[in-house]
Amino acid sequence: MATHIPAGYKWWTGGKSPYNLSYGKLMMWIFLMSDTFTFAALLISYGTIRVSSNYWPDPNYVFNTFPFMGDANLPLAFVSLMTFILIMSSVTMVLAVHEGHKMNRRGVEKWLLWTILGGLMFLGCQAWEWTHLITHVHPVLIDGQIKEIGATISQNHFGAAVPGLMHEGHQVHLPGPVGFGNFFFGITGFHGFHVTTGVLLNVLMYFWVRNGRFDRLGHYEMVEKAGLYWHFVDLVWVFVFLCFYLI
Amino acid sequence: MEQAIHPTAITPEITFPHEPAANTKRIWKTFWILLILTIAELALGLSHYIFHVEGWLLLFLKGGMIIFSVFKAIYIVSIFMHFSDEVKPFRLTILIPLISFIWFILAFLWDGTSYRNLRNRYNGPPAAVEQPAPHKAQKPGALD
Numbered sequence: 001m002a003t004h005i006p007a008g009y010k011w012w013t014g015g016k017s018p019y020n021l022s023y024g025k026l027m028m029w030i031f032l033m034s035d036t037f038t039f040a041a042l043l044i045s046y047g048t049i050r051v052s053s054n055y056w057p058d059p060n061y062v063f064n065t066f067p068f069m070g071d072a073n074l075p076l077a078f079v080s081l082m083t084f085i086l087i088m089s090s091v092t093m094v095l096a097v098h099e100g101h102k103m104n105r106r107g108v109e110k111w112l113l114w115t116i117l118g119g120l121m122f123l124g125c126q127a128w129e130w131t132h133l134i135t136h137v138h139p140v141l142i143d144g145q146i147k148e149i150g151a152t153i154s155q156n157h158f159g160a161a162v163p164g165l166m167h168e169g170h171q172v173h174l175p176g177p178v179g180f181g182n183f184f185f186g187i188t189g190f191h192g193f194h195v196t197t198g199v200l201l202n203v204l205m206y207f208w209v210r211n212g213r214f215d216r217l218g219h220y221e222m223v224e225k226a227g228l229y230w231h232f233v234d235l236v237w238v239f240v241f242l243c244f245y246l247i
Numbered sequence: 248m249e250q251a252i253h254p255t256a257i258t259p260e261i262t263f264p265h266e267p268a269a270n271t272k273r274i275w276k277t278f279w280i281l282l283i284l285t286i287a288e289l290a291l292g293l294s295h296y297i298f299h300v301e302g303w304l305l306l307f308l309k310g311g312m313i314i315f316s317v318f319k320a321i322y323i324v325s326i327f328m329h330f331s332d333e334v335k336p337f338r339l340t341i342l343i344p345l346i347s348f349i350w351f352i353l354a355f356l357w358d359g360t361s362y363r364n365l366r367n368r369y370n371g372p373p374a375a376v377e378q379p380a381p382h383k384a385q386k387p388g389a390l391d
Binding site for chain 1 (some may be wrong): 336346352
């Protein structure tokens with residue numbers, strides 16, 4: 001908090017960081033800015049393709065399953081759980097940073113472990129969701145033939161229903177827009193890659209903390225940098241959740 | 248001006264260290280705000296599924312979800328990433344480039360809409376559902 005800095009304090013007179021940040025932390029912010037633009041480019045191109053299409057699948061119908069609940073119709077329930085897990089792991093990360101400010105090694109270790117657990121749970125949920133989308137086949141009318149397909153990057157079954165046409169007790173649909181699979185698997189996959197990297201970074205932090213590396217250095221700033229990355233992953237999920245599951 | 252370097256100040260480049268907060272009250276308060284905003288978003292998302300909302304009301308609901316998401320983003324960045332604790336020169340360096348998103352989003356969504364309109368005008372309206380060729384497995388209306 002800048003409250004104890006006098007008004008009119010000159011930041012740009014040299015000899016100090018005008019940003020009041022160390023080099024490493026500033027570069028983490030700059031990297032996160034560039035990553036913001038990468039994710040934004042992906043999400044905005046998804047939006048462009050979506051508004052240029054006459055038909056787009058309704059997420060309430062696409063994402064309506066839950067593990068071990070069979071065919072029960074539970075729209076958005078599972079993704080809400082994933083969102084909760086990621087928000088919770090962001091909270092445990094910020095608690096780890098807080099303990100780092102107090103130079104409390106045991107506290108940092110404890111909260112980092114919870115954060116790693118949250119990240120792994122999120123990845124497990126995503127793996128289940130992808131497996132379910134890819135392997136669960138539904139009847140689709142392709143070139144006048146009924147085929148049973150799952151959702152992949154090349155085809156999916158989320159098109160409009162063909163009125164009155166049933167196949168073994170299931171409503172037959174048209175193929176959905178190919179862009180849906182491209183963007184969904186592409187963007188959630190890229191986000192999942194970020195989560196994986198974040199978990200690996202946190203595991204590295206955990207071992208460094210246990211080693212006493214930061215106690216020897218005299219500060220836990222490296223945990224703060226890993227924390228910035230982890231919160232960014234949560235931040236991106238806010239918008240992935242918005243663009244794919246809610247709107 | 249001579250100042251004693253605070254024990255947690257990392258390098259002499261840093262004029263003052265980030266104030267270690269006395270307790271975790273602010274963190275948990277932010278957690279509850281984020282949770283409530285997420286539940287509100289879900290309520291809006293499910294409401295248009297349950298009540299089959301269309302037209303302007305649907306746009307209104309989607310706008311509501313976007314606003315809630317922006318607030319979630321602000322809370323995550325300012326509290327969890329301690330952005331609000333940073334000094335003004337740094338905050339401006341990060342925030343000013345983000346202004347380009349206003350153009351970025353508007354221009355691309357406008358372009359996509361215009362593409363759809365042009366295609367519908369010159370290629371005709373969206374194709375109606377084709378009637379399927381006769382198929383052995385097909386039993387219209389039957390449950391097996």
